[in-house]
Amino acid sequence: MPNFLPINTILVPQGAEYKAVCRAFRGVIGSIPTVVAIPVGMKPLLKYLHTSQGNGQFLAPKSRVLIMGICGSLSDRYKVGDIVLYQDCVYQDKQQECDRTFTAQLHSSISDKASLVKSMTSDRLIWSAGEKRRLGETLAADVVDMEGFTALEFFNAAGVSVAMLRVVSDDCQHNIPDLTSAINSDGSLNPLPLAIGMLRQPLAATRLIRGSLTALKVLEQITNRLFSGYSLK
Template identity: 90%
Template sequence: MPNFLPINTILVPQGAEYKAVCRGLSGVTGSIPTVVAIPVGMKPLLKYLHASLVNGQFLAPKSRVVIMGICGSLSDRYKVGDIVLYQDCVYQGKQQECDRTFTAQLHSSLSQKVSLVKSLTSDRVIWSAAEKRRLGETLAADVVDMEGFTALEFFNTAGVSVAMLRVVSDDCQHNIPDLTSAINSDGSLNPLPLAMRMLRQPLAATRLIRGSLTALKVLEQVTRNLTGYCRTK
């Protein structure tokens, strides 16, 4: 494999996504990146990143950060379990780009099928299939998450190279439960509202759980495949 500059840090939303990435790195020998659990949502993430800025975390010279996790599809082209590598993120008419060279190197290094996509970042859960399709068409976006734009804006300003690698956990053909109210102001999940939302929409909840489990397995595998790239040759 070419002697690319290794990945320094992987940022991944706390909870099941973080655990999947850690499982993917477990048992790997040699040099591996630091894995950091981040809060869910734009405002909690921005607060966390600013706090990290104070102690200089992530900002070493020539640092390379990969943001990983799951995302929702806004297009019929992307199904549950598909691996996507972001080109950019949009939010309220603004756009932030991922590092092109770093992204291209990651894309060529991964053995699995990986699609280059355009992403939308949302400050709430996009749960309606109809809204997903509408947003995908009007904004020419392929997938949606709740952290991408904030992370890119922060790291691009700081001069840190960033790539984003995610796995689709829900498609644009079916509704999922609206879990916005289950996300605390600090970016953690509140178990009681989460359970109530899932119980009120059992079919949608079952579909979300199945899709998430599929995506998390793929996330674990793609993390394991990244380790060859992470090592210094």
């Protein structure tokens, strides 16, 4: 990676997203960012960050944190596999901005691949295509996730520079399975409710699996491209 773009830590939702980012660093030699798995959802993430703050993690002076993962589209403009860089993130009537300089440097590195977007964070899974389109129109947001606003609010208050890079895994034209019951209170996934939710909506489940696999592959590829300067291969 070019020297003008130092990144201390990459935060990625635990599970498949974390594994995809880690795969991108296989065979890399030398100093690389610390890749940390974070829980899914606003409340579990906030609890995790406060615990990490007590341990002195992430909050070194002038540190830069990159948040990566997948997201859902709220607009016809963004399809499965599209790479997006957040400019800001809203939750209800509040807004937090990503670090402009950090984001601009990332964008200049991958501008032919990534779109600058406005995002929203939800405290619950948005599975309905109709609700996605309504939220996109009402809030003028392009994509949705379940962690972005919480992370921005925490790190902005601490004076840590944050950028967010995600890949779209589901569009706003089709429903995905309602997997709300599969997300535990600690932000982990419960396999049994997850399997039941997928079996109840097989077509939506198939679409979600295909979209997720596409997005995870792109996530791995863009991570490798972005951090290829670290590799001596």
